[in-house]
Amino acid sequence: MAGAVRGTLVARRRRELWLGIVVLVVLAALPFGVGNAYLRGLIVLTLLYAGLSQAWNILGGYCGQISLGHALYFGIGAYTSTLLFTRLGISPLLGMFAGGGLAGFAAFLVGLPCFRLSGHYYAIATLVIGMMAALLAANWDFINAAQGITIPFHGESWANLAFRTAILPFHYVMLAYAALIWFVAWLIEGSRWGFFWRAVKDDVAAARSLGVSIYPSKLAAAAISGAATGIGGALYAQYIGFIDPDSTLDLSLSVLIALPAVVGGIGTLWGPLLGAAVLIPVQQLSVAWLGSAAGGIDLMVYGALIMALALARPEGLVSFFHIRASRGATGHG
Amino acid sequence: MGEPLLEIRGISKSFGSVAANVDIGFAVAAGEILGLIGPNGAGKSSLFNIIAGEIAPDRGEIRFAGQEIAGIGAVACARLGIGRTFQVVRSFDSMTVLENVMVGAFLRARRSAAAMARAGEVIEFCGLTTRRDVPAHSLSPPEKRRLEIARALATRPRLLLLDEMLTGLTPTEAQAGMRLVRDIRAQGITIIMVEHVMEVLLPLIDRAVVLNLGRKLLEGAPAEIVRHPEVIRAYLGDRYGG
CATH class of the missing domain: 3.40.50.300 (P-loop containing nucleotide triphosphate hydrolases)
Structure with missing residues (x-):
């Protein structure tokens, strides 16, 4: 009997893992089919956002706590690793984990008061805290305020995670990042914590009646989500070579981190990657073609696309593929 | 007594x-x-x-x-x-029946294999075995009541x-x-x-x-x-x- 019980759920999780490996191999081979440098850059950015949005999804999708302030954790990761490198000469390979750790701690601290709030108030509180942090950073001389920090380049180096001429290394860096966060989400889905977090998302009173502590569950999800976001921020800083509050802490970034998961399928393993694969190219191309100076037409196109997707597929893009369609169709009842 | x-x-x-x-x-x-x-x-x-x-x-x-x-x-x-059910049924609608009951089983089990085994037993006891892998939101009202009982029993009350x-x-x-x-x-x-x-x-x-x-x-x-x-x-x- 026990064997039969294990059947479907275990098989489904194994299938997801195999699919993950196949997708990883395909994405690893992708640059060899794409010669165009602009397109390659687009793919790098898409992979970064797939990882970032998966990080957001750990808190927003699995635990149901919608954060509109994830740029804060992204910025903490970017600034921590950059400052450690420029001021102390510590490699970003280590710095990104320091940044991740600090970002995770920040997410925990933000959660301490904010998870006392329920429902939409958490989203609003994170939005306000994120905007406040961006303002403070823009006036904080220790981190060069609004001028930002340029990361000095001492030649191509894996040890310093620095590449200016070749884009291929960053393809694999971002792919490794996206794959790592995907794997973390996969592990969470099958773990005690993952079950508790989803219970918290679906019904707080029922979760409590089964012995699930709500507040610590939310804090743990926030810390892991924040840490994963912070690592992405550090990688972004190395990729671009320059950070300032505008590019690492702005509210629009918080939205950009959340959107792929929401459009792709919130609380699903594949939603963030699918969402990023659609949204990031469209966003970048609409800026390139229509120009960000032209009165925000690019944003209108972008907004129209999101509305069209939301109307056509309220359960997210994953429902096209019938991957865990049952899970996608949730939480709105 | x-x-x-x-x-x-x-x-x-x-x-x-x-x-x-x-x-x-x-x-x-x-x-x-x-x-x-x-x-x-x-x-x-x-x-x-x-x-x-x-x-x-x-x-x-x-x-x-x-x-x-x-x-x-x-x-x-x-x-x-102490286990309980609710007057207005509260199921975890993004999860299957098995996953719902596993949440309860995880109170006493650390590992998911143990939680799954416990959940399987309780689901059978409550007569929901044929519905094990369907989403909880697709159950009929009497089935949902059974699901709540199974979930509570999984905590070994x-x-x-x-x-x-x-x-x-x-x-x-x-x-x-x-x-x-x-x-x-x-x-x-x-x-x-x-x-x-x-x-x-x-x-x-x-x-x-x-x-x-x-x-x-x-x-x-x-x-x-x-x-x-x-x-x-x-x-x-x-x-x-x-």
Whole structure:
């Protein structure tokens, strides 16, 4: 009997893992089919956002706590690793984990008061805290305020995670990042914590009646989500070579981190990657073609696309593929 | 009957100026099925939620398995071995039946293989095996009630609180539900059932506590309860608005 019980759920999780490996191999081979440098850059950015949005999804999708302030954790990761490198000469390979750790701690601290709030108030509180942090950073001389920090380049180096001429290394860096966060989400889905977090998302009173502590569950999800976001921020800083509050802490970034998961399928393993694969190219191309100076037409196109997707597929893009369609169709009842 | 599993003394609870419970006291022996009955507004739900830890009483004591539990909270109550269902069914709708029950099993299990095995047992016990891998939101209302019971049983409770589990069921479904309750008791689990429809409950329970207007009217065996003039008055009064 026990064997039969294990059947479907275990098989489904194994299938997801195999699919993950196949997708990883395909994405690893992708640059060899794409010669165009602009397109390659687009793919790098898409992979970064797939990882970032998966990080957001750990808190927003699995635990149901919608954060509109994830740029804060992204910025903490970017600034921590950059400052450690420029001021102390510590490699970003280590710095990104320091940044991740600090970002995770920040997410925990933000959660301490904010998870006392329920429902939409958490989203609003994170939005306000994120905007406040961006303002403070823009006036904080220790981190060069609004001028930002340029990361000095001492030649191509894996040890310093620095590449200016070749884009291929960053393809694999971002792919490794996206794959790592995907794997973390996969592990969470099958773990005690993952079950508790989803219970918290679906019904707080029922979760409590089964012995699930709500507040610590939310804090743990926030810390892991924040840490994963912070690592992405550090990688972004190395990729671009320059950070300032505008590019690492702005509210629009918080939205950009959340959107792929929401459009792709919130609380699903594949939603963030699918969402990023659609949204990031469209966003970048609409800026390139229509120009960000032209009165925000690019944003209108972008907004129209999101509305069209939301109307056509309220359960997210994953429902096209019938991957865990049952899970996608949730939480709105 | 030895040391009771649950002992309630002097429980009072007010919501604003409304006294939901006034000085309630009774005891439940291990292995007993106790009915908590009374017309609408009698204070059953309030008392039920106080025992489950979901709300704290203003005054009074609750001893469960030798421990004082009044006001310790629902999570602590679940850990000590009090399981419950809800009057309005609360399923985790983004999960399958198996995953719903696994949440409960994870209270005692660290590893997911152990939680899955426990959940499988309970699902079979509750007659939901054929529905194991369907999303919880696609279950029929009686199936959802069974799911709630399975989820609570997965936590290995010593005391199970059932909130109007027979209400709204067809006679056939109610019969099946009553069989399930007897099977649960046969496993050594003590049960408190809240119902406001007295008739369905009487053949099932060992003893009843009758509440009316926030106070305990009386307690006793089902046969004594139905004959009692105050019970008849309370129910008829409620029904006919007298």
